[in-house]
Amino acid sequence: MSEDILYDHLRRGVTHTCHCWLIRRLDGTALGFTDHDASLQFDGIVFAPQSGLSARAIASTTGLSINNTEAFGVLSDDAITEADILAGRYDGATVQVWLVCWDDVAARKTLFRGSLGEITRGAGGFEAELHGLTEVLNQTQGRTYMKTCGAVLGDARCRFAVDQASYRLDYTLTTATDGQVFTLEGVENFNAGWFESGLLEVLTGAAAGLKDVIKSDVGEGDRVLTLWSPLNAVIVPGDVLRVTAGCDKTAATCREKFDNFLNYQGFPDMPGEDWMVSVPRSDETNAGGSLNR
CATH class of the missing domain: 2.40.30 (Elongation Factor Tu (Ef-tu); domain 3)
Structure with a gap:
């Protein structure tokens, strides 16, 4: 096991270790960095030295609390550029950090795995928040009870084929x-x-x-x-x-524009806020149905 090899090395007291970083953008681009003074390679990724990428201490905790840290880096033409940051190419990118024995890269251990958060830039550099895997526990799960549709056009819940020529x-x-x-x-x-x-x-x-x-x-x-x-x-x-084509999430649009009402993920007939005070009206048809207006 690679971790066992690393632990044996650390027990010696005199160590040859460094950190390696892998940033993988949503478009598939993978960038590797290391704080060692020479390039390292494993898992098919070359980790470049002198990239200016570093980090504060990574605080790991037990349980379900969120492990967050920050990374610092230098903007450069051949690595992380200001233009790519401004264009949003690093939004949602995944990050993995290893402690690596630089003279035997098989001896390594993952210290952090997560994603990039907010990126701020200053004079010639940038600062990025790193969110651990438990960050997803902060996201709302399940459906929301509302009139409008909660699906995204074309996703697994909507089931509409958006690749049609008409759309x-x-x-x-x-x-x-x-x-x-x-x-x-x-x-x-x-x-x-x-x-x-x-x-x-x-x-x-x-x-x-x-x-x-x-x-x-x-x-x-x-x-x-x-x-x-x-x-x-x-x-x-x-x-x-x-x-x-766009969808405004209403039942009418789902039915008339996309002919997809069977997959509508909202509740168009839910009562409004004034349903408790709704009463029959003499100028309306009262056929025993809903009084919601």
Whole structure:
């Protein structure tokens, strides 16, 4: 066992150990770093030295309390860049830290496993929160009792196939953009507002993999899509965008726009806040049904 080899080494009193870091982004990019003065390699990853990546002490506790720490690093062109941080490429990235015997990398032990949290940047560097695996215990689980749908369009609960031509468009950009407002020319096969609350994703170019929710979809034929926040990367004419129809989570949209009401994950007929004071009215049909208005 690799940990047993490491423990035997530590018992000697004179040790040859260092730390190795692995950051794996959601787009599959893996970056390895070490505080040793030479490169190390294991598990198919090369851990580069002199990266400027370091960390405060990792506090581990028993039970279900959350293990958090922080990492510090230097922005560099060949590793972690300011442009990638601003573009959100490190959002949700996973992190693993090992204590490694540098002259025998088979002797190692995982000290931390988790994900990157908030990243702040300063003069030539950055500081990132690291969240342990128990961080997920802070997330809300289960369904919420509300009128609107709790599923995400196209996920396992929604079950709607968003890759249909009527609901998804791959478009080669023909006009300049600031990363937040996009003009799509000659798009006439979709109703006005069809993509509002939908998703815009960049498939090619320097911004490939970046995406955000569409705030508004204005016009027909030539339409203007505005995102809630800009994509912080260079996007130029010729880049390919993928635009997916939006869903406002209401029962009417699910039934009329997507014909998917059987999979609706909300409670459209739940009583409103004033249901206790609802009474029959002489100008309404009172057929014994719900009095909720």
